[in-house]
Amino acid sequence: MKELGKISSLVITRFSPNGAYLALEEGGEVLLPKGYLKGNEKEGEEIEVFVYTDSEDRPVAVTQIPKALLDEFAVMEVKQVTKFGVFVDWGLPKDLFVPNAEIGRRMEEGQKHLVRVCMDFRTNRLIGSNKYEDFIYRDTQGFEPGDQVDVLIFELTDLGYKVLIEGSFEGLIYANEVFKPLRIGDVVKAYVKKRRDDGKLDLQLTPMGREKYEEGAEKILEVLKVRKFLPLHDKSSPESIKELLGMSKKHFKQSIGQLYKAKMILIKDDGIELV
Template identity: 75%
Template sequence: MKELGKINSLLVNRFTPNGAYLALREGGEVLLPKSYLKGTEKEGDEIEVFVYTDSEDRPVAVTNKPTALLDEFAIMEAREITKFGAFMDWGLPKDLFVPKAEMAKPMIKGEKYLVRICKDYKTDRLIGVSKYEDFLIKDTRGFEEGQETEAAIFEETDLGYKALIEGNFEGLLYKNEVFQPLEIGDKIRVFIKKRREDGKLDLQLLPRGREKYEEGAEKILEVLKIRKFLPLHDKSSPESIKELLGMSKKHFKQSIGQLYKARKIAIKENGIELI
């Protein structure tokens, strides 16, 4: 069935007490249950639906959309774990099943994972696959160092945070360069730090060079506009600076230097204040 796993515009063929039967492109019909009908539909009307299989593996259409379509990634929470696999929340009444053989690692209920929507050609149904690396694009020559892009955080490791870039590429934010809380599923703005030989991308949260200090200086100014004074200075501990501003001590010193030269702040023995 070509419509499986996709958003389709299908015509209403007929109505029954159970709902509306929609015409498939290559013949046959699929049921749109009554609960998804507004009550104003007529035969011949075109309705936009997502097609998948119900709990009895029968094709069914719904008007709400999942977090990802066929051949796309999404970060999903594991709702239930069984000896056969895991059931993932993807925004539809029937959870998406990830077979045990398709797990990159054992899943834990309540945790979030990067999952690819795939078609099981043996059963003709949609399944999830968390062995994501086989689907990623390794050729990252289209990216340039310093380029800004969007990223979705999908895994935390000892080294840092793995991120999905533009739905097809893998990037890494190093922990020692992250000065803000990040959680699995967060979608954030990042900058390309380096293109690695293995096709993966090293990322950073702030732009390179002088722009970095401008952004840090702007953040300090915004805080000072509210608090007027910050008990931070050259001798402050890195932990205190990170707690109050979410940045490294080096970044803080560079930023207040720029603000001081611009006569935006005054530097006191016990902190900084807005001029």
């Protein structure tokens, strides 16, 4: 079935007490249960649905969109652990099953893991895999230092946060370079710092070079427009700067230096204020 695991626009062919039947591209029908109907649908109307299998392994259509489609990744919470595998929440009434053969690291109830939605061709069912390394691209030649990318934060290690870059590459944001709260499952913008020999990428949350200071200066200006005065200066502790602005002390000093040269702020003994 071509529609399995994907979002498709299917035509309503008929109605029954259980819901509406939709025509599949290669013939046959799939049921859209009554609970997903608004009540004003008509035969011949196209409706956008996601097709997967229900608890009895029968194809079923829903109007809900899961956290990940076929061949996509998402961070999913473990809902149940069994002797055959684990069930994870992917945003649908029926949890996604990750069989033992697809568990690459220990998964416990309540934990969040990076899971890829896959097709089990033996059973023609959708399953999950947390062996993400099997699907990661190693060739990162297309990335250059300074490139902006979208990343999914999926694991916290002693070094920092492991991230999935553009849905296909692995990277790391070092913990000592993070100055704002990050959670597993967050999607944020990051910047390529360097390309490592193993193909993975080191990233940072702020732009590189002069752009970094311009971004920091802009943030300080935005805060000053609201507060008028900030009790921060050269001798302020790194902790107080991080708490108020979410940046390092070095970044703060470079940013206020830029603003001062532009005659946009006054630097006083007890803080800074707008000119």
